[in-house]
Amino acid sequence: MADQQQSPCRILVMASGFGSNFQALIDAVAAGRIRNSKIIRLFVNRKNVQSIKRAEGAGIPWEYFNLISNGFIAKGEKDEQKVAEARHNYDAALAERILSAEEKPELIVLAGWMHVFSSGFLEPVEKAGIRVINLHPALPGEFDGAGAIERAYAALKAGKITRTGIMAHYVIQQVDRGAPILVEEIEWNGEELAELEEKIHSREHELIVKATAKVVDEILEKRA
Template sequence: MAEQGETCRILVMASGNGSNFQALIDGVASGSIPNSRITRLIVNRAKAYATTRAEQASIPWEYFNLISNGFLAKGEKDEAKMVEARKKYDAALADKILHLEERPELIVLAGWMWVFSSDFLRPLEAAGIKVINLHPALPGQFDGAHAIERAYEDLKAGRITHTGIMVHYVIQEVDRGDPILIQEIGWEGEELDALEAKIHAHEHELIVKATAKVAGEIVEGRKK
């Protein structure tokens, strides 16, 4: 096992159940993600079960939300105010991360339901912090929300014969950052629920492999 100074510090962000977060916890514990530590979890939904997983693994966590933390009034519909609030939230979240006692070197978005603006990404990039995301589609297909449902409709219609998943670097264009790892997943005529279950099963493995790859590159990069 590497000394603490030789480990990659990983911060995970999640919005819901946190099954991919659990896969990362297990991956670090088993050595599948070597020379790494998960230093913190951030959630943006108060009832995210990911927080329970963090507590069970003795990982510090915090809740940081657009409305609850005062960036946007509940029920606000004014487009300009919403855009401004999102920018302020993103900037504040980046600032929060940059001033953590244990500043991460890698941020893994594991089911994080929020699209970041440059107000979040630019300060982290300047600080050399990498941000990666798991997306249940292949590069260039079904960017954004409801990717599995949209793939399912195209599979049924015969427009595509397979779908897939990827872990990619996060840039401002949604799901358009350079892929780190890609996995194709075939369709055997199963219904949407079964397809979702199959995809999620592969996600856990891919997010662990991709995190291990990037964390390894970060640790190796220090030696150069």
């Protein structure tokens, strides 16, 4: 009865590639596994990615917004200060697009979003009360940033660790250091890198759904 009286929790998804985690979220919302929720929009920062087709197939509006194509920086720019300024300006403009929309999200899910946000995005979104969560293929405090699976594999092969894992966490300026929402350890049984990658990715779909459902529950309860 409570769900029937509340409007759906508004979710915005950001993706940069194939979008299998995005598809898992679409399916979970449709099946009611993420209760009383609606994916209101998809943002992509790469052209012609499969995520767009998934959005169109589900009737979800999408938007392409790119650092270079939208004129924030010239392709191939190497000056670190110019790059940092461009990224900050891009982030601020993206936040403005989201916050000025008629239908604003309550939750943003980064589902394979290959861009590290600066304060230009995170501060205005936080002030607006919007939560931002991310999926990362490593355990908290281990292998932050890009290439996490490859670095974990090297450590496994060297005998430095015996397991790796995945986590869903809140997004803060320190890359992959936000508070964990859900964490799952994954054993290594001597698999080669490609097998380990497949094993990890097969677990990610369920974790991102469970984590999103958990945060949506909290948002709905706070509303009530």
